[in-house]
Amino acid sequence: MRPFLLASALGLLTLTATAQRASINRKTVFTDVDGRVLSKDEYKAKLRTGQFKVYNPQAEGKSFVSLSLQPADTPDAVRLKALTPLRAFNTAAPSFTATDLQGRTLTLETLRGKVVVLNFWFVNCPYCLEEMPNLKRVVTSYQPQDSVVFLSFALDKPERLKKFLEQRGDFGFAVVPEAKSFAQQFAIAGYPTTIVLNKQGQYIYDQEYTDNTVRLEEAIRRGLQP
Template sequence: MAKKNFKNYILNGAFILLIAVLLFVPSAKALLIQGLMEVGLFNPSVEKQTLKNEPALALSFKDANGKTTTLSQLKGKVVFINFWATWCPPCLAEMPSINKLYEKYKNNDDVAFLLIDADNNFEKSLGYMKARNYAMPVYQMNSSVPEQLFTGSLPTTIVFDKQNRLSFKHEGAANYNSKKFVEFIAQLRDSSK
């Protein structure tokens, strides 16, 4: 009887420890979310979501070297923008899928990627990218962002079509390397209007 109780205490302790790790260790939570993405959860809805037919407001981004890029300079390209932070488990969970999508399009002049560092700490975000061998471009906002685009929820991903119209917005983690999303980006890239 004492052995059975001891075994139950050990199992309960291990379960409580596992829950604590998942609650308080961002990388453990990110790993769990990544596993759920692999089985098909967290796929973004890719029905074209043109929220407004007017061009987006003037958005400006700054890279780690201080070079400024504006959304209007990227007109004629599909623009994938992801707001993320190194302390955000769902952000970290979706990074491998974003990196795979980036790898597919990094040499394509019709698609641009901007990963917006919500930490406002280039050293930290670039260190994260380097540690994982990601070559995705990291930026910080150099202008205000309308609430229509970003309410502060991390991660948030938005995609603009070639005319700088908002075509996609998703708050929360998602698998951006899913077949449907890759096809969605390809459709935007191949459209001329």
Template sequence: MLKNKFSLKDIPGWAVMLGIFGILYLTGLHTEAIGQVQRLLLATGIKNADVPEALQNPDAKAVANAAAVANSEMAGAGFKMVDMQGRQIAFESLKGKVVFLNIWATWCPPCIAEMPNIQQLYDKVGSDKIAFVMLSVDEGGMAKVKKFIDRKKYTFPVYMPASQFPQEFYSTAIPTTFIISPAGKIVAKQEGMADYNTPEVIEFLQNMVKE
């Protein structure tokens, strides 16, 4: 009696996919793989970051500016951060600049997905008047975060919390991005991944610098 010969074609598709995912998980590459898939989603343009409508309206903008003058305390006042060189920085030292604050982690696929477009945005508008704060909430320590950033060759400024997290920056999602005005007020908040390298976001940031 002839025995049936085993063939790879006999392996069910679900088993192959489960095996591939198992290998990715064991090697720690599953986060990267999911992030790449989500990056393709961003490339379709259906997840572009929202530009606040209120601040496109001149009258509303004037009201926002008046409120900022009335209350001069900066969002996140008292919060301390540490950069990848180990230097401690007070968040409120950024007052007077437009701040692009992104809260992320190395284990977060949506964070990984949106980082390339944030790097592109930083290359276009990053300056002494527009500060980028890529704030990692990883618990694995600075070495893990620095290794990730170096491997990806990102050049935007990366920080980790060095004090209690401000109530203003709490969110139910990660990543979450805040845009803070030179007066220290949160003028935009985006929960979840988005594409920030768009003409609308670039114009929004640059217009705040001119105000």
């Protein structure tokens, strides 16, 4: 079964092994930093501010019993800490050659001199889909200039992706199908994950679930600096 982490969904960096396999249901209780019970939408809205992160996830079997909040890391902390040492900031990303659904071939070498935003996702990942409108807004803000390249790696087959994109509409990223090998190459553990590479092809941003795009946009601006 494809890995799908609540960490991906809610921006949490670490969960217990049990919690990583769990999911939200109608019985899940959401609480604020002071213990006040929240609705699911209120909980997610607070996460989207970037001021909070998931705290103390309690799971039974494959379901979350409760999820709380605690203050999020500061932007400086996020800026300095990758999700895994394999993607340590200011180190070089692995070289790749990928062909997207339009038949275009992209390599990291030919993208030198541009900021590259990479998104890893799959069709049956609801939180991948949930973040797409905000990701498209970011893409749109950099068009028509070509100083930033938006490239996504999807696990699904080309036919399924084309049908999905025809029905839902694209989210601005070029889409590489059947990208499991690229996900392994980049040591992706949770979906969706978004990475930003600077003009030298080095990691400068690494987060799961980017429905709050404030820090993503800040990373892109940093990457564009001379």
